[in-house]
Amino acid sequence: MIKHFINLEWKQYFRSSYWQKNLALNILMVFLALYFIVVFLILGFALLPILKKVYPDQDPFIVANGFVFFWIMVDLLMRFFLQKLPVMSVKPLLTLPIKRSTVVHYVLGKSALSFFNFLPLFAIVPFGIMLIVNDYATPSVLIWMLAMVIVVLIINFLNFIIEAFSSETELSFLPIISLVAVLYGLDAFGFVSLSTLLGDAFLGIASNPILIVAPLAILAICYSFNFKILKDKLFLDSSLKSKVTEVKVADLSWTKRFGDIAPFMQLDLKLIWRNKRTKSSVFIMVIGLLYGLFFYPQPIYRDMVWLFPFIGIFVTGIFLINFGQFIPAWDSSYYKMLMSQNIKYEQYLRSKFILMVLSVGIMFVLSIPYVYFGWKILVAHFAAAIYNIGVNSHVMLFGGSFNRKKIDLNQRAAFNYQGTGAVQWIIGLPLMVLPMVIFAILNWLFGFETGIAVLIIMGVAGIVFHKKLMKIITQRYLNSKYKMIDAFSQDN
Amino acid sequence: MIYTKDISKSYNNTVVLKIDELTIPRGQSFGLVGNNGAGKTTYFSLLLDLIKPTTGTISNNEIVVDKSEDWKPFTSSFIDESFLIGYLTPEEYFYFIGDLRGQNKADVDALTSKFEDFFNDEIIGKKKYLRDLSKGNQKKAGIVAALIGNPEVIILDEPFANLDPTTQIRLKQILKDLAEKQGVTILISSHDLMHVTDVCERIVVLEKGEIVKDLETNPTTLKELEAHFAGRMEPVEEEE
Numbered sequence: 051m052i053k054h055f056i057n058l059e060w061k062q063y064f065r066s067s068y069w070q071k072n073l074a075l076n077i078l079m080v081f082l083a084l085y086f087i088v089v090f091l092i093l094g095f096a097l098l099p100i101l102k103k104v105y106p107d108q109d110p111f112i113v114a115n116g117f118v119f120f121w122i123m124v125d126l127l128m129r130f131f132l133q134k135l136p137v138m139s140v141k142p143l144l145t146l147p148i149k150r151s152t153v154v155h156y157v158l159g160k161s162a163l164s165f166f167n168f169l170p171l172f173a174i175v176p177f178g179i180m181l182i183v184n185d186y187a188t189p190s191v192l193i194w195m196l197a198m199v200i201v202v203l204i205i206n207f208l209n210f211i212i213e214a215f216s217s218e219t220e221l222s223f224l225p226i227i228s229l230v231a232v233l234y235g236l237d238a239f240g241f242v243s244l245s246t247l248l249g250d251a252f253l254g255i256a257s258n259p260i261l262i263v264a265p266l267a268i269l270a271i272c273y274s275f276n277f278k279i280l281k282d283k284l285f286l287d288s289s290l291k292s293k294v295t296e297v298k299v300a301d302l303s304w305t306k307r308f309g310d311i312a313p314f315m316q317l318d319l320k321l322i323w324r325n326k327r328t329k330s331s332v333f334i335m336v337i338g339l340l341y342g343l344f345f346y347p348q349p350i351y352r353d354m355v356w357l358f359p360f361i362g363i364f365v366t367g368i369f370l371i372n373f374g375q376f377i378p379a380w381d382s383s384y385y386k387m388l389m390s391q392n393i394k395y396e397q398y399l400r401s402k403f404i405l406m407v408l409s410v411g412i413m414f415v416l417s418i419p420y421v422y423f424g425w426k427i428l429v430a431h432f433a434a435a436i437y438n439i440g441v442n443s444h445v446m447l448f449g450g451s452f453n454r455k456k457i458d459l460n461q462r463a464a465f466n467y468q469g470t471g472a473v474q475w476i477i478g479l480p481l482m483v484l485p486m487v488i489f490a491i492l493n494w495l496f497g498f499e500t501g502i503a504v505l506i507i508m509g510v511a512g513i514v515f516h517k518k519l520m521k522i523i524t525q526r527y528l529n530s531k532y533k534m535i536d537a538f539s540q541d542n
Numbered sequence: 543m544i545y546t547k548d549i550s551k552s553y554n555n556t557v558v559l560k561i562d563e564l565t566i567p568r569g570q571s572f573g574l575v576g577n578n579g580a581g582k583t584t585y586f587s588l589l590l591d592l593i594k595p596t597t598g599t600i601s602n603n604e605i606v607v608d609k610s611e612d613w614k615p616f617t618s619s620f621i622d623e624s625f626l627i628g629y630l631t632p633e634e635y636f637y638f639i640g641d642l643r644g645q646n647k648a649d650v651d652a653l654t655s656k657f658e659d660f661f662n663d664e665i666i667g668k669k670k671y672l673r674d675l676s677k678g679n680q681k682k683a684g685i686v687a688a689l690i691g692n693p694e695v696i697i698l699d700e701p702f703a704n705l706d707p708t709t710q711i712r713l714k715q716i717l718k719d720l721a722e723k724q725g726v727t728i729l730i731s732s733h734d735l736m737h738v739t740d741v742c743e744r745i746v747v748l749e750k751g752e753i754v755k756d757l758e759t760n761p762t763t764l765k766e767l768e769a770h771f772a773g774r775m776e777p778v779e780e781e782e
Contacts, residue, residue: 312641313638313641313642316638317627317630317638320629320630320634321629324629324671325629383624383627383628384624384625384626384627384628385624386592386621386624386625387624387625387626387627389590389591389592390590390591390592390614390617390619390621390625391614391639391642391643392614392615392642392643392644392691393614393642459628459629532592532593532594535592535593536593539624
């Protein structure tokens with residue numbers, strides 16, 4: 051049975067037009083994976099000497115265990131945004147003579163093979179080796195490593211439980227963030243020293259192997275809980291149950307002032323507000339807005355002026371990056387209809403453009419309070435906003451013409467929680483890194499004002515040539531019309 | 543109205559459609575029948591410029607469809623559910639299509655009010671999204687949307703499939719009225735020979751991408767079509 055499943059997925063993956071069109075992206079992913087593997091390897095080997103140096107009077111093994119808590123928190127957060135439960139189209143399988151539990155075991159088992167689970171091994175194993183080399187008792191180190199592997203798997207399954215619950219709520223990422231924040235807060239403000247507790251627990255396991263039963267039991271509980279959740283979902287009516295929501299009609303007549311693109315803007319706004327996927331990109335704007343708070347309050351970063359445009363692009367452009375990269379795939383499920391209708395491509399694209407520009411404007415205004423951390427930040431954010439409007443928005447639209455991946459908004463496929471993973475963040479990177487590099491070089495050579503001026507000039511140039519650029523972009527879309535229609539009518 | 547010349551479509555050297563010449567005059571109700579894979583949907587997709595022809599051209603009111611988009615204002619269609627926007631209510635969808643076709647809300651309301659019977663009280667004012675409607679009701683909404691904006695050419699792929707018997711009969715009446723009273727050119731495809739012969743003045747049979755029969759509808763047409771398809775299904779019986 052498992053053999054059949056693997057065979058099915060292999061075909062699904064390699065026969066999809068997405069794979070064929072996005073070879074470059076796949077290669078990039080491989081390189082990124084290799085990069086992280088190397089980083090973790092170095093970390094694994096270097097951790098012990100580093101700890102010895104930083105905490106000379108303490109046992110590095112004990113110190114390392116004290117950090118396990120923070121690693122778990124960060125890992126949970128990262129996974130929530132990057133790792134998705136492997137999707138499998140189960141509907142065709144339901145009527146076949148396959149046990150439901152087999153399907154669920156398979157999906158869960160497959161998730162255990164995720165890259166996210168192997169990555170920590172590249173740090174854990176070298177660290178363990180270093181411990182043994184440094185005369186720690188071999189059996190207890192081995193037990194400790196085993197415990198770590200179990201922890202990785204626990205995080206893996208815990209993440210899916212969190213995702214399953216948060217996908218039911220509107221603000222999908224709130225539960226995870228509040229959970230991590232509360233745990234971290236408890237620890238940081240000294241109510242319950244979770245980091246020490248957890249550290250002691252692992253030390254206990256290392257010295258008393260019988261205790262390994264405890265993490266194993268937690269793993270078993272997490273797994274069976276996942277199993278239960280998924281098995282309940284494996285009925286047609288639960289994934290198909292039409293949650294018939296009363297339609298809330300908002301007054302969108304204000305869009306009329308945009309003239310001939312008004313119908314498209316209304317459509318886009320409804321698209322964003324009425325679908326789970328798109329709605330989450332609105333809420334991600336909140337995260338984007340707060341992103342600066344990771345950096346600016348800390349004096350180290352406040353002196354790194356070259357970083358400001360990067361943060362500025364992210365803060366003002368988070369919606370642009372998040373929403374823009376799936377143009378026109380948002381409309382993929384009815385793309386055929388649009389193409390046979392009496393519409394002008396240019397209007398259709400301009401509506402998306404205006405939407406992105408509006409979001410950049412709003413985000414800039416909302417980010418003005420960052421001026422508290424220095425006027426340079428405000429100036430850099432302003433330049434970034436102009437750059438976003440003039441350059442990145444057009445790049446997004448142009449890039450969209452290469453889009454061949456259908457997005458199923460109606461999304462009834464079981465197991466499909468959020469649909470996108472690491473890929474979407476990687477696409478956004480060049481958009482943020484390029485202006486940062488340009489600025490950093492100019493800032494270094496000629497000073498802050500020149501760097502800002504160049505970013506603004508680039509943005510203004512984009513705005514001045516907007517009509518011309520749109521013409522080129524529209525032509526691109528026209529040229530790839532048939533290919534897009536074909537790709538969007540495929541299911542995977 | 544619609545002139546097809548030397549059109550062919552092939553995928554990887556397999557020809558799926560090949561029509562040397564086909565003229566559909568203005569105001570004709572035209573039916574396309576054929577078994578699965580005969581090329582019906584391919585023909586409609588070519589006509590709507592959704593796929594690129596391998597050779598040949600189709601012109602709609604003397605506009606070559608893959609050269610210019612000027613045929614779009616007077617042509618409307620409903621091919622399948624992918625023509626619907628799932629997150630809109632039926633009303634919003636009608637208004638959106640109306641906007642694209644230069645009709646204001648009042649125009650659209652006037653048109654849809656004529657189809658109250660057809661909707662059977664299941665479409666309008668229900669505050670449901672299109673994606674939450676049943677397949678049959680989705681189809682109803684899609685078909686009516688294709689009638690918005692006084693199109694001169696209406697293309698419907700399998701309009702009768704998924705509809706309940708009452709709605710099928712009502713739909714036949716609507717299509718007949720359109721063709722007779724308003725001179726609209728209607729192209730439909732169907733597997734249901736009876737419905738097609740009821741509605742259409744002319745029926746073309748496609749087989750493996752080629753036209754094998756081109757009939758003016760008369761009282762014996764249904765028999766002729768049935769004989770044709772039965773013969774293809776059970777050639778052994780004929781020999782006996």
